[in-house]
Amino acid sequence: MIRAGETIECHSLDFGREKINLFLSFCKRKTLRISVHPDKSVTIDAPKNMKLDDIFTLARKRAPWILKQKNYFERFQPLPAARNYISGETHYYLGKQYRLKVIKQNKSSVKLRGQYFYIYSSNRNDVKKTETLLNNWYSVHANKIFSQRFEICSKIAKKHKIPPPKLRFRKMLKRWGSCTKNGTITLNYELVKAPVHCIDYVIMHEICHLKIPSHNKQFMTLLSKCMPDWERRKERLEKVLV
Numbered sequence: 001m002i003r004a005g006e007t008i009e010c011h012s013l014d015f016g017r018e019k020i021n022l023f024l025s026f027c028k029r030k031t032l033r034i035s036v037h038p039d040k041s042v043t044i045d046a047p048k049n050m051k052l053d054d055i056f057t058l059a060r061k062r063a064p065w066i067l068k069q070k071n072y073f074e075r076f077q078p079l080p081a082a083r084n085y086i087s088g089e090t091h092y093y094l095g096k097q098y099r100l101k102v103i104k105q106n107k108s109s110v111k112l113r114g115q116y117f118y119i120y121s122s123n124r125n126d127v128k129k130t131e132t133l134l135n136n137w138y139s140v141h142a143n144k145i146f147s148q149r150f151e152i153c154s155k156i157a158k159k160h161k162i163p164p165p166k167l168r169f170r171k172m173l174k175r176w177g178s179c180t181k182n183g184t185i186t187l188n189y190e191l192v193k194a195p196v197h198c199i200d201y202v203i204m205h206e207i208c209h210l211k212i213p214s215h216n217k218q219f220m221t222l223l224s225k226c227m228p229d230w231e232r233r234k235e236r237l238e239k240v241l242v
Ligand SMILES: [Zn+2]
Pocket: 073, 205, 209, 215
């Protein structure tokens, strides 16, 4: 995005609580062009004789749009839903909805059958216990599903010369997944509530970070090669409730 031999001025624009850094350059064009790049940098190409004040007025008008673009990947996080863990409540597994049915039984267990999550508990009024039972069920199934999907995604990654990753799981509040420099990918247990094609997207996204850490153009290109329809999956993932 930065062309050789070009003078680039750095400016910043305050918008609400946000500070937007702008890279401004002047060129032969009639109108102002604002671009937000995948690495979140913002560039402005302005007509040669345009005044700085006018540029800022226009940039300020576009600030909500700029912030929306910048936040594109920050929305890569779960939407929490209020949970009471009582009969009749809806819970998700692999993108499908199931109703809770809490039933009194001395031996505790969880079964998924038809449209229902049957929670057998010695005290059906103990919502904390219901929550623990259900979460344990999710983590057991997450282990199984994530490992299977990880195998499939790793094979695709291998074709694109991405180093083989390691996998681990845990409960995370703010993220679907993350990766470390030493090649370990962590997936949020809650992700098992999302459809399989969205789970694959999170895995593929994190695997691609092992080769390219930031969301720049090369990252997008690599992700598109590994998973051409990733944007559709990402859109669906944004609607997943946990
Ligand atoms: Zn990322």
